[in-house]
Amino acid sequence: MTTTAELLPKTTLQNLPEFLVRLRETSQKIFDSKGFPGNKSEEYKYLSLDTAALRLSLDGLPKLQPTPKNLSKSLISFNAYIVVVVNGVLDIENSKLPISESGVWVDSLKNTLHTKPEFAKEIGHLADISDGFVAKNTAEFTDGWVLKIDKNVKVSKPIYLVNLCTGDASFFQNTRNLIHVGNNAEVDIYKHTLSLDLNSEIFQNGVTEVYVGENSTATFSQIQEGGENLNSVNYFVANQAANSVLTHNIFTLSGKVVRNNTQLVLAGKGAEGNMNGVFIPSSGETFDNHTLADHRVAHCNSNELYKGVALGKGSGVFNGKIFVRKDAQKTNAYQSNKNILLSDDANIYTKPQLEIYADDVKCSHGSTTGQLDEKAMFYMQARGIGQDAARKLLVKAFSGEAVNMVKNEAVREFLEAAIDRKLNND
Amino acid sequence: MISIKNLSARIESKEILKGFSLEVKPGEIHAIMGPNGTGKSTLASVLAGREEYEVTGGEVTFNGKNLLELSPEDRAREGVFLAFQYPIEIPGVSNVNFLKTAMAEIYKYRGLEPLSAKDFLAYFKEKQAIVEMGNDLTKRSVNEGFSGGEKKRNEIFQMAMLNPKLAILDETDSGLDIDALRIVANGVNKVRNSENAFIVITHYQRLLDYIIPDFVHVMYDGRIVKSGGKELALELEEKGYDWIKQEVAEEA
Numbered sequence: 001m002t003t004t005a006e007l008l009p010k011t012t013l014q015n016l017p018e019f020l021v022r023l024r025e026t027s028q029k030i031f032d033s034k035g036f037p038g039n040k041s042e043e044y045k046y047l048s049l050d051t052a053a054l055r056l057s058l059d060g061l062p063k064l065q066p067t068p069k070n071l072s073k074s075l076i077s078f079n080a081y082i083v084v085v086v087n088g089v090l091d092i093e094n095s096k097l098p099i100s101e102s103g104v105w106v107d108s109l110k111n112t113l114h115t116k117p118e119f120a121k122e123i124g125h126l127a128d129i130s131d132g133f134v135a136k137n138t139a140e141f142t143d144g145w146v147l148k149i150d151k152n153v154k155v156s157k158p159i160y161l162v163n164l165c166t167g168d169a170s171f172f173q174n175t176r177n178l179i180h181v182g183n184n185a186e187v188d189i190y191k192h193t194l195s196l197d198l199n200s201e202i203f204q205n206g207v208t209e210v211y212v213g214e215n216s217t218a219t220f221s222q223i224q225e226g227g228e229n230l231n232s233v234n235y236f237v238a239n240q241a242a243n244s245v246l247t248h249n250i251f252t253l254s255g256k257v258v259r260n261n262t263q264l265v266l267a268g269k270g271a272e273g274n275m276n277g278v279f280i281p282s283s284g285e286t287f288d289n290h291t292l293a294d295h296r297v298a299h300c301n302s303n304e305l306y307k308g309v310a311l312g313k314g315s316g317v318f319n320g321k322i323f324v325r326k327d328a329q330k331t332n333a334y335q336s337n338k339n340i341l342l343s344d345d346a347n348i349y350t351k352p353q354l355e356i357y358a359d360d361v362k363c364s365h366g367s368t369t370g371q372l373d374e375k376a377m378f379y380m381q382a383r384g385i386g387q388d389a390a391r392k393l394l395v396k397a398f399s400g401e402a403v404n405m406v407k408n409e410a411v412r413e414f415l416e417a418a419i420d421r422k423l424n425n426d
Numbered sequence: 427m428i429s430i431k432n433l434s435a436r437i438e439s440k441e442i443l444k445g446f447s448l449e450v451k452p453g454e455i456h457a458i459m460g461p462n463g464t465g466k467s468t469l470a471s472v473l474a475g476r477e478e479y480e481v482t483g484g485e486v487t488f489n490g491k492n493l494l495e496l497s498p499e500d501r502a503r504e505g506v507f508l509a510f511q512y513p514i515e516i517p518g519v520s521n522v523n524f525l526k527t528a529m530a531e532i533y534k535y536r537g538l539e540p541l542s543a544k545d546f547l548a549y550f551k552e553k554q555a556i557v558e559m560g561n562d563l564t565k566r567s568v569n570e571g572f573s574g575g576e577k578k579r580n581e582i583f584q585m586a587m588l589n590p591k592l593a594i595l596d597e598t599d600s601g602l603d604i605d606a607l608r609i610v611a612n613g614v615n616k617v618r619n620s621e622n623a624f625i626v627i628t629h630y631q632r633l634l635d636y637i638i639p640d641f642v643h644v645m646y647d648g649r650i651v652k653s654g655g656k657e658l659a660l661e662l663e664e665k666g667y668d669w670i671k672q673e674v675a676e677e678a
Contacts, residue, residue, distance in 0.1 A: 378476060379514040380516075382499075382502055385524075389531055393524070394519070396518070397567075401518065
């Protein structure tokens with residue numbers, strides 16, 4: 001169901017840096033000439049984005065929604081700073097921001113343009129506007145969140161970003177986020193997308209640009225439980241300076257159409273980039289993951305592990321590219337994608353890609369798609385474990401390899417329970 | 427306990443069990459011996475409910491229930507246990523979690539409350555001692571990276587945990603050195619009581635020095651062709667199977 005009721009006109013952002021004003025104009029031109037990428041585009045060929053959902057882009061933004069009172073029940077309960085974002089707008093009242101911790105700073109993008117104009121200048125340098133969704137976002141983003149960790153700061157608690165979608169209106173939203181992790185800093189970030197009382201179909205087109213400073217360590221884990229009314233294109237690009245370690249984890253558990261673009265740019269010597277993911281589409285869901293490990297300089301490592309489990313008539317995609325440029329000697333790059341189909345009607349397309357222009361590198365990739373191990377199933381049944389419980393144990397074990405990459409125990413437990421629920425509903 | 431009458435079964439188009447009959451009462455240990463390829467492991471698989479095998483005739487009654495109509499998990503919940511000849515590795519599923527799930531499912535079937543975490547742990551430790559399984563093994567994923575002997579010990583450990591009414595040991599002694607064999611046999615002897623029963627499938631008399639059978643049966647061409655007491659095993663060890671094959675040929 002889509003409805004155009006209760007929308008506000010889109011507002012113009014004030015105080016944009018000059019560079020960004022020009023970039024927005026260029027992006028608009030690119031978008032006007034190319035439009036959204038369709039099935040004919042190689043990069044989006046398995047993604048059937050509903051044209052009705054894309055037309056939502058013509059409309060305005062939803063009125064401000066109060067944060068639902070029952071929100072806390074759906075959240076992960078752990079000791080963290082909480083940043084609540086409702087339909088793309090920061091809800092300070094319901095957040096627990098790190099105001100007392102020095103060197104950690106969170107605000108809306110809109111405010112940042114006024115209060116930290118120097119910082120706002122970092123927007124727009126990493127995301128690739130040749131992608132139609134990024135062009136659209138860059139031309140039209142209205143708000144988003146911004147997170148800055150000063151150099152040498154080890155953030156004392158995880159930062160938990162709650163990306164909540166709610167309300168009766170249909171809308172298309174371009175949100176723009178920026179993370180800056182200073183040199184020698186450390187931070188553990190979780191982004192949880194969920195919907196509560198979301199009664200019409202919406203489209204979130206998000207772009208997150210991340211700077212990871214020298215010798216810093218950052219993790220960014222995404223839990224996606226958007227529900228049947230959320231379409232989302234979720235673009236994440238990080239630029240890693242020398243000797244930085246970034247781990248990006250993404251768990252796509254519900255949503256109508258979810259496209260995850262994850263790009264790590266290894267731009268400084270000795271950087272390490274890790275990408276892990278689990279995606280579990282069931283009937284009516286398409287979860288599409290495109291990743292890029294872009295090795296630009298020598299002596300960098302990248303590791304990647306994606307696990308797909310398709311249920312019912314669910315559809316999944318994994319497309320992972322390792323790109324080793326000619327100066328990136330002594331690169332170590334590993335990629336693994338394993339998939340399980342739990343029904344005859346489910347499908348997963350997988351495409352590992354290696355593009356290597358340096359000669360002294362170690363790269364490998366592997367991909368498998370199959371059913372649950374029948375021998376293991378029988379072994380469990382022979383011990384009195386019914387097929388449902390056996391299947392759950394095996395899927396938990398299968399996805400566990402990626403779930404275990406998450407640092408925080410409470411988040412891991414939440415994910416295990418969420419995966420169990422997903423299998424129960426199948 | 428279990429009554430197997432005229433059981434016939436095939437895999438694909440190959441008939442393997444051809445009118446197999448056996449009666450086992452509580453407290454008894456039956457050994458089944460015989461040359462390779464006579465259907466011993468097929469018997470174990472059919473009783474456990476492996477789907478690849480098609481039962482073409484006969485009946486199996488287990489404590490008054492038609493065993494062949496039950497799913498593999500329900501057979502286990504009724505108290506049938508198969509110690510696998512080749513135990514399966516399950517990466518990512520810990521032994522503890524595996525057995526906790528199995529016991530919870532069995533208790534639920536029987537209408538019992540599951541053990542508390544504390545009671546489960548105490549029970550787990552008690553049974554661990556029976557097969558001399560250290561925490562290093564039980565904390566790991568089910569059978570993952572276990573040696574052949576460790577896998578077999580784990581089968582007996584699982585048996586001790588699940589406390590079945592009827593345990594079928596499918597060549598549990600194969601690939602074991604003498605120390606492991608002793609540990610496995612000790613495990614069986616500690617679990618054995620007047621209420622439960624064992625069917626021990628083996629090639630070698632050696633195991634039967636440690637697990638003393640009440641009956642020894644020789645299986646050949648899909649059925650039992652000769653039965654006797656424990657002394658039959660010694661005779662087979664000494665004389666091999668050719669004389670049995672000859673007897674069968676003469677009868678035909």
